[in-house]
Amino acid sequence: MDFSLNCKSSRLFGFHLTSLACKCLVLVAIFLVFRTVCMPSISGYGGVSVEETKIDLIQSQSLDLDSDYGIRRDKFLQVPQIAWGLNNQKIAFARACLTARLLNRTLLMPSLSASLFYKEIDLLQPISFDKVFQFEKFNSLCKGFVQLGRYLDVSNRSRVFEVHKGSGRRWTIERDLDQLREAREKPLTDEFEVVRIVGKNPFLWHDHWPVKDYARVLECLVLVDEFTKEADKVVSRIREGMDSDGSSLKQVPYVAVHMRIEIDWMIHCKKLEQRSKISEICSSKEEIMERVGNIEGLKTPSIVYLAVADKLLGNSSILSGWKEGLVPFEKKKLGVDGIYKKYPYLIQSAIDYEVCLRADVFVGNSFSTFSSLIVLERTQKMIRTGMANSCGRNVMWPSYAYNILGESNGPKRWMTNMSDSSLQAISYGSNAISCSTS
Numbered sequence: 001m002d003f004s005l006n007c008k009s010s011r012l013f014g015f016h017l018t019s020l021a022c023k024c025l026v027l028v029a030i031f032l033v034f035r036t037v038c039m040p041s042i043s044g045y046g047g048v049s050v051e052e053t054k055i056d057l058i059q060s061q062s063l064d065l066d067s068d069y070g071i072r073r074d075k076f077l078q079v080p081q082i083a084w085g086l087n088n089q090k091i092a093f094a095r096a097c098l099t100a101r102l103l104n105r106t107l108l109m110p111s112l113s114a115s116l117f118y119k120e121i122d123l124l125q126p127i128s129f130d131k132v133f134q135f136e137k138f139n140s141l142c143k144g145f146v147q148l149g150r151y152l153d154v155s156n157r158s159r160v161f162e163v164h165k166g167s168g169r170r171w172t173i174e175r176d177l178d179q180l181r182e183a184r185e186k187p188l189t190d191e192f193e194v195v196r197i198v199g200k201n202p203f204l205w206h207d208h209w210p211v212k213d214y215a216r217v218l219e220c221l222v223l224v225d226e227f228t229k230e231a232d233k234v235v236s237r238i239r240e241g242m243d244s245d246g247s248s249l250k251q252v253p254y255v256a257v258h259m260r261i262e263i264d265w266m267i268h269c270k271k272l273e274q275r276s277k278i279s280e281i282c283s284s285k286e287e288i289m290e291r292v293g294n295i296e297g298l299k300t301p302s303i304v305y306l307a308v309a310d311k312l313l314g315n316s317s318i319l320s321g322w323k324e325g326l327v328p329f330e331k332k333k334l335g336v337d338g339i340y341k342k343y344p345y346l347i348q349s350a351i352d353y354e355v356c357l358r359a360d361v362f363v364g365n366s367f368s369t370f371s372s373l374i375v376l377e378r379t380q381k382m383i384r385t386g387m388a389n390s391c392g393r394n395v396m397w398p399s400y401a402y403n404i405l406g407e408s409n410g411p412k413r414w415m416t417n418m419s420d421s422s423l424q425a426i427s428y429g430s431n432a433i434s435c436s437t438s
């Protein structure tokens with residue numbers, strides 16, 4: 001990940017830590033706002049054990065009503081434009097929501113970024129949240145937990161309290177949390193209708209929330225109808241996929257494989273393997289094909305939908321070599337690449353994400369954030385349906401990691417550990433995939 005955006009974004013948001021006085025004021029203010037706020041997710045850091053969190057998760061399979069105190073609708077939090085890949089934007093958005101919840105404020109609907117430019121901030125093409133995700137739906141699904149507001153709801157925009165997030169190596173997670181803890185004590189910012197966080201993109205903020213809080217926010221994100229319909233079209237094309245003889249395979253199950261074999265990834269993952277001394281990060285095309293073919297109990301024929309980088313579309317080498325009965329398709333072979341081409345990067349990515357989310361079986365790389373977020377949401381769906389041992393066979397929406405060897409030379413079963421205390425493992429890659437080998 002390229003974080004060289006920092007200083008540019010700082011300039012963009014006119015953020016300068018000018019004087020000590022200013023810093024003090026900010027600290028005092030944040031300190032004050034938290035006094036009345038007493039949140040379960042923060043108290044989790046004050047010594048609530050992992051076991052308790054786990055029990056909490058099990059007991060709260062249907063919404064966490066006990067912690068449903070509601071969020072103030074007359075106080076707002078404003079955050080910088082959210083940028084970079086779809087996954088980074090989702091995580092950043094959730095982090096902004098959880099920060100707003102901590103401050104007991106409604107999050108002013110942030111701008112996302114339609115394009116994927118890491119360095120040129122002018123080219124990020126801001127796109128309003130509600131152009132991508134349903135606004136009302138979000139608020140109804142996340143009611144009482146987090147709340148989104150519109151700029152129109154703010155009665156007087158001329159008085160804004162600015163909060164400067166620290167940065168650099170000395171701004172540690174502990175300092176960030178201390179700032180919040182102090183702030184929890186005294187409500188000085190309370191007289192300000194809007195608190196604006198200036199500085200870097202929320203993806204770069206320190207993380208203080210357990211995985212289940214992220215899951216709670218992410219499941220409230222529903223694509224707007226226009227894009228849901230596009231995903232419907234792609235999914236129905238997949239399910240009606242034709243085999244090579246031209247005979248139609250009606251409504252067969254499909255396996256979505258997030259196949260990361262493009263050169264950039266291969267270079268990145270080889271470096272990662274060296275640096276982290278973990279050998280199971282990179283998988284070759286052949287290894288992926290073999291392991292997917294060895295998934296136990298996979299019905300054939302099955303369609304295999306390959307979610308691959310655009311540069312691999314139309315490359316015949318990814319379409320051959322699959323086990324008998326597995327019929328591979330990518331966008332181009334399905335004839336749906338036209339659907340994607342209409343849209344900017346963010347939307348293309350969101351449609352592909354939806355297609356993988358709905359697959360009967362999903363197989364991804366445990367070091368990919370895209371794969372990890374899909375598995376997180378699939379795990380959350382399983383939990384909502386009351387599935388007890390979700391690592392077992394015959395569950396709905398099973399997921400696998402092809403980079404880790406599982407039973408019978410297949411990929412390893414994968415589900416998100418919802419009792420993990422931070423998103424770190426899934427935002428930056430991990431081979432802790434929670435289902436044990438036995």
Ligand SMILES: *[C@@H]1O[C@H](CO)[C@@H](O)[C@H](O)[C@H]1NC(C)=O
Binds near residue numbers: 036038069070071104
């Ligand atoms: C937010 O503030 C309201 C009113 O002061 C209070 O009733 C509610 O419990 C608070 N919510 C949270 C999540 O702290």
Ligand SMILES: *[C@@H]1O[C@H](CO)[C@@H](O)[C@H](O)[C@H]1NC(C)=O
Binds near residue numbers: 158159
């Ligand atoms: C908004 O707040 C500013 C500063 O307190 C004040 O001068 C101004 O009159 C207010 N505007 C409205 C429309 O209330």
Ligand SMILES: *[C@@H]1O[C@H](CO)[C@@H](O)[C@H](O)[C@H]1NC(C)=O
Binds near residue numbers: 312315318
């Ligand atoms: C097809 O993809 C492989 C990697 O899987 C690559 O080595 C090859 O150059 C690609 N072929 C074309 C025509 O792009």
Ligand SMILES: *[C@@H]1O[C@H](CO)[C@@H](O)[C@H](O)[C@H]1NC(C)=O
Binds near residue numbers: 418434
């Ligand atoms: C899930 O995460 C918790 C906290 O890190 C850990 O104690 C537990 O062993 C993990 N469970 C599995 C199945 O990996």
